[in-house]
Amino acid sequence: MATSTENSPSFYSHNEMLARLFHQMALCYRYLGEEERFRAQAYEKASRTLSGLKEDISGYAKDISTLDQLSGIGESIAEKILEFLQTGKIRTFEKLKKKVPEELLPLLEVNGIGPATLRYFHEKMGISNRDQMEEALRSGQFDHTKGFGSKKLENIKRALKMHKETQSRMNLWEALKAGERVLEELQKMKGIKQAVLCGSLRRRKETIGDIDAVVTAAKKDWKPIIQFFVNMRDVGKILASGDTKASILLAQSDIQVDLRVVLEEEYGAALLYFTGSKEHNIQLRTLARDKGWKLNEYGIFDLKSNHRIAGNTEADMYKALGMDYIPPELRECRGELELARNHSLPKLIEQKEMKGDMHLHSTWSDGAADIGDIAAHIQSVYPNYEYIVVSDHSPSEKIARGLQPDEFLRQFEEIDKINRELGSPLLKKGIEVDILADGHLDVGEDLLAQFDWVTASIHSGFTRDNTKRLRKACENRFVHCIGHPGGRLIGKRAGYPVNWAELFKIALDTGTALEINSQPLRLDLTDELVKAAIEAGVTLTISTDSHALSQFSYMQLGIAVARRGFAEKSNVLNTLSWKQIESFKKKKLKKLGLP
Ligand code: DGT
Ligand code: CA
Ligand code: CA
Ligand code: ZN
Secondary structure, three states: OOOOOEEEOOOOOOOOHHHHHHHHHHHHHHHHHHHHHHHHHHHHHHHHHHOOOOOOOOHHHOOHHHHHOOOOOOOHHHHHHHHHHOOOOOOHHHHHHHHHOOHHHHHHHOOOOHHHHHHHHHHHHHOHHHHHHHHHHOOOOOOOOOOOHHHHHHHHHHHHHHHHHHOOOOOOHHHHHHHHHHHHHHOOOOOOOOEEEEEHHHHHHOEEEEEEEEOOOOHHHHHHHHHHHHHOOOOOEEEEOOOOOEEEOOOOOOOEEEEEOHHHHHHHHHEEEEHHOOOHHHHHHHHHOOOOOEOOEEEEEEOOOOOEEEEEOOHHHHHOOOOOOOHHHHHOOOOOHHHOOOOOOOOOOOOOOOOOEEEEOOOOEEEOOHHHHHHHHHHHHOOOOOOEEEEEEEEOOOOOOOOOHHHHHHHHHHHHHHHHOOOOOEEEEEEEEEEOOOOEOOHEEEEEEEOEEEEOOOOOOOOOHHHHHHHHHOOOOOOOEEOOOOOOOOOOOOOOOOOOHHHHHHHHHOEEEEEEEEEOOOOOHHHHHHHHHHHHOOOOEEEOOOOOOOHHHHHHHHHHHHHHHHHHHHHHHOOOOHHHHHHHHHHHHHOOOOO
């Protein structure tokens, strides 16, 4: 379908398409081995730069020298960008694809399978897709092969399984972006009264199988609406097309979108039905039946008289069933029906209540933006924020260019200077300090004492039980918060084992906060752990862990996880002023019995 040129704007932005292309090129180079290591890194970096860019890349693409100024874009990659913008293709990539087993490359993204293993599979065993790989593993072909011990085989099997799951589900951020664009397109169609995204996307699940959209319209408009939908730009494939519904795959991403058209007066009933979850709906239907009613996608009806009791809005329907309105994020059968009946649902936290972001990276370590640009961006886009905590990496994080102690001191000077220029203490001095294998931190106490806010995180040892390590970090007087406490990466790495009940108790007893990290592949703590942490009385933070200006908008993902975990404003520390955060820190010292 449509390739990208400046004259035919595409569903995906240039930045996204190039970021994806460069990522694929990086995978090709990784596969080719050690000699191409630097190319692999360069393309990966360019990919990150592009996905973090605020403006469309074509704005920079007057000539190679303007592109060259972007961090991570050298002359050779700048040429590729121009080539892509002009022709919609990159010849080098077309050639590169012929040298590698393309279908196997995505497996490199999963922990447990490296390039050498893949090359062995392909070159020595003639395997070029995952089905063949699974078959070879199943049939025991490797069981006596040198270099493939049982542990390694287990890892490969686990990685394959995890990979299969990611292939069938997308992350919440990707789904939100695609969903927004589908809505934008639909809103251009005459006759559509309301258009709304339902399903797991409206419930804000961490991964999404497909996108469900419901639109309302007069019956005479249904046919043209369905026609419009299946002929939208960037439809890659039509899966089904009927009188009231249709399904398509978006080009390039293969994301499935299901559309359903209903009458205006069916809006509430359709919304409720297609939002799910399925289990929540089943429970509602049972409640209706107990009252002698029937509940379906058209409304609630009396079984005897067939009289329609409710259905225009969702709120009507919950009310008819004797309940308060249940926000979509809670519709997972985790006790919400009972609470709604007792009028005691939590008042879920909202993004507008956030007063700051407690975890972000600058160019001092592995971030893409410098502190001055970050401050300006926050002031213009997040006027509600009273503070943001610059939290670059500590020395052990070599790949992420962790800072040495003297660099932190110089960073403090820069922060003070920018705050003076801003005329407000927007920037706070923070650090994401590494928790070492034995639970100690990799920065001395003299330095730690000088930060406004210390987040301690685990970045190694992902397979063992890390409860003890985290306990030790919580017991450290200088640690205010544990970053991404579970350590998982969705689709790439399972979280390490933790005794959560024990950790929640330690966090509470030591006055340490636990983070909800809003990066799309982290979302860590998970919604279920958020709920358990709150029940245990633990204080949470919600932060973006931003590595680029565009990532500050991940806050909405962290908020979604918090809401799914029943969090209210009072459970989240960074809904408070900095003065109140200072008193949270003082309370920690008191709890530890320190002055
Ligand atoms: P996903 O797409 O796997 O992330 O999850 P959902 O929840 O979006 O599921 P999906 O797309 O299969 O269906 C969308 C909604 O439609 C679902 O949340 C509830 C409703 N639904 C679908 N199939 C059924 C069904 O067989 N019975 C009932 N009661 N509701 C259904
Ligand atoms: Ca769905
Ligand atoms: Ca669906
Ligand atoms: Zn981290």
